[in-house]
Amino acid sequence: MNDKQDLPELxxxxxxxxxTTEEIERIINKIHxxxxxxxxxxxxxxxxxxxxxxxxxIREALKDD
Numbered sequence: 094m095n096d097k098q099d100l101p102e103l104x105x106x107x108x109x110x111x112x113t114t115e116e117i118e119r120i121i122n123k124i125h126x127x128x129x130x131x132x133x134x135x136x137x138x139x140x141x142x143x144x145x146x147x148x149x150x151i152r153e154a155l156k157d158d
Contacts, residue, residue, distance in 0.1 A: 100121055100124070103121065103124070104117055104121070107120060
């Protein structure tokens with residue numbers, strides 16, 4: 094598996110379901126894609142509601158420039 098194998102409980106669950114190593118890798122990759130999309134949606138919602146100060150993050154990220 095690749096470096097995204099950070100879901101050992103899910104891996105074992107899928108293995109017990111009879112999935113191959115290749116199938117498990119594909120499933121976990123899809124979960125990571127879904128998580129990234131959910132995280133971005135959550136961040137955008139937080140920015141819109143004022144709970145997340147994106148300007149502060151931008152300043153911190155670019156302060157070395």
